[in-house]
Amino acid sequence: MEQSNRLYEWLNTAGLAQYYPNFVKEGIDENNFTQLSIQDYSKFKITQLPDRKKLFTLISVLKQERQSRETTPLDRANPYMPYHDRSARPAAPATAAPPQQSAPQVPLYQAPIMAPPTAPSPAYAGLKRIRVVVRKRPLNRKEISKQQADIVTIDSDDTISIHEPKIKVDLTKYVERHRFRFDQVFDQDVGNEQIYRCTSYPLVESIFRGGKATCFAYGQTGSGKTYTMMGKGGDSVGMYALAGQDIFNMLRSPQYSHLHATVSFFEIYGGKLFDLLDGRKKLQALEDAHQNVCIAGLKEVDVDNTETLLALIDVGNRARSTGSTGANADSSRSHAILQICLKNMSGKPSGKFSFIDLAGSERAADTSDNNRQTRMEGAEINKSLLALKECIRALDLQHAHLPSAARS
Numbered sequence: 001m002e003q004s005n006r007l008y009e010w011l012n013t014a015g016l017a018q019y020y021p022n023f024v025k026e027g028i029d030e031n032n033f034t035q036l037s038i039q040d041y042s043k044f045k046i047t048q049l050p051d052r053k054k055l056f057t058l059i060s061v062l063k064q065e066r067q068s069r070e071t072t073p074l075d076r077a078n079p080y081m082p083y084h085d086r087s088a089r090p091a092a093p094a095t096a097a098p099p100q101q102s103a104p105q106v107p108l109y110q111a112p113i114m115a116p117p118t119a120p121s122p123a124y125a126g127l128k129r130i131r132v133v134v135r136k137r138p139l140n141r142k143e144i145s146k147q148q149a150d151i152v153t154i155d156s157d158d159t160i161s162i163h164e165p166k167i168k169v170d171l172t173k174y175v176e177r178h179r180f181r182f183d184q185v186f187d188q189d190v191g192n193e194q195i196y197r198c199t200s201y202p203l204v205e206s207i208f209r210g211g212k213a214t215c216f217a218y219g220q221t222g223s224g225k226t227y228t229m230m231g232k233g234g235d236s237v238g239m240y241a242l243a244g245q246d247i248f249n250m251l252r253s254p255q256y257s258h259l260h261a262t263v264s265f266f267e268i269y270g271g272k273l274f275d276l277l278d279g280r281k282k283l284q285a286l287e288d289a290h291q292n293v294c295i296a297g298l299k300e301v302d303v304d305n306t307e308t309l310l311a312l313i314d315v316g317n318r319a320r321s322t323g324s325t326g327a328n329a330d331s332s333r334s335h336a337i338l339q340i341c342l343k344n345m346s347g348k349p350s351g352k353f354s355f356i357d358l359a360g361s362e363r364a365a366d367t368s369d370n371n372r373q374t375r376m377e378g379a380e381i382n383k384s385l386l387a388l389k390e391c392i393r394a395l396d397l398q399h400a401h402l403p404s405a406a407r408s
């Protein structure tokens with residue numbers, strides 16, 4: 001494939017193919033594309049905000065991808081290729097000519113927290129142990145109909161601002177701006193596939209080296225955690241399916257013919273564990289002699305393709321505890337843990353990817369309409385999230401003592 005065509009392919013995937021000739025005219029190709037800055041965009045006649053955002057996201061994804069490509073062999077040809085297109089790559093044209101073509105809202109974030117593998121791996125030496133990325137979701141229908149204001153702006157690829165409306169003692173209204181910095185932030189028009197590329201994807205290879213990787217979706221109720229992990233159904237897939245697809249593809253290569261994958265899915269509700277693939281059978285977390293946490297009796301199903309994985313997730317999600325909260329009519333009230341475990345011929349675990357769709361945290365202001373059970377659940381959820389925070393802090397600081405949950 002010619003390099004210039006690869007540039008076309010990237011732009012096409014991001015919905016920017018019509019600008020391709022402008023890039024060619026300015027001498028931009030695959031090698032210098034990622035060096036473009038926001039100030040350059042107008043040179044290519046990209047003046048509309050949505051298109052500028054698309055270009056910004058595309059360049060961020062590619063930069064991230066360039067880093068991770070040095071560590072993973074997956075899909076080197078076009079890291080930006082979306083999930084649906086990976087089996088049938090569209091041919092790019094051979095020439096430069098393209099084909100024709102009010103009230104504040106707070107729960108706007110969800111943040112997958114990425115933990116690189118626990119097993120030492122030279123390829124991951126340069127990566128942070130924990131990465132936190134933030135995704136903004138668009139205002140939903142209810143918020144739009146109430147003409148509520150969007151109080152979140154994305155300032156750059158790692159900084160967001162929250163504009164908090166406040167009232168002074170003399171009743172004058174003003175807005176206080178809070179800026180927050182993360183490893184990466186994504187605007188509301190970024191899809192699950194791009195988020196997967198920048199977060200979970202670089203970790204997939206690590207589990208084939210015997211590592212343990214974890215992706216948490218953390219955020220307030222209604223902020224989009226399940227949307228990110230699961231997708232919306234149909235063609236809209238999330239982290240589970242995208243990672244599953246890459247894992248199963250790698251398992252098909254002769255290099256990994258000695259491995260197979262098993263899937264388990266359970267939830268933590270009210271401090272208790274329930275197997276989502278086994279009729280919500282109650283489970284027990286036990287610690288073995290090496291202080292590894294084991295879930296006794298957890299059902300593990302052999303899976304070798306994405307369709308079966310999605311069918312199992314569907315079964316599990318139907319069994320998952322949901323309820324209605326002030327902020328989300330279909331709120332997950334439990335932490336759901338999907339594990340894809342690699343095992344060798346003798347059934348010994350040899351790498352694991354855990355996806356954790358946490359129950360939503362709640363602001364006190366959103367709980368006023370909730371009934372007693374919902375409030376009790378909320379208290380339990382907030383308590384367990386606090387415990388999780390301690391685990392992550394201990395991991396981050398590499399404490400000698402880790403809470404047992406941080407070791408599993």
Ligand SMILES: Nc1ncnc2c1ncn2[C@@H]1O[C@H](COP(=O)(O)OP(=O)(O)OP(=O)(O)O)[C@@H](O)[C@H]1O
Nearest residue numbers: 137138221222223224225226227328331332359360
């Ligand atoms: N990025 C997004 N783009 C479009 N719609 C979104 C996005 N994120 C979330 N939504 C929509 O917002 C609603 C709430 O999302 P979701 O159920 O994923 O929230 P949640 O964080 O899992 O909430 P809870 O913790 O209460 O389970 C859903 O209708 C979902 O389709």
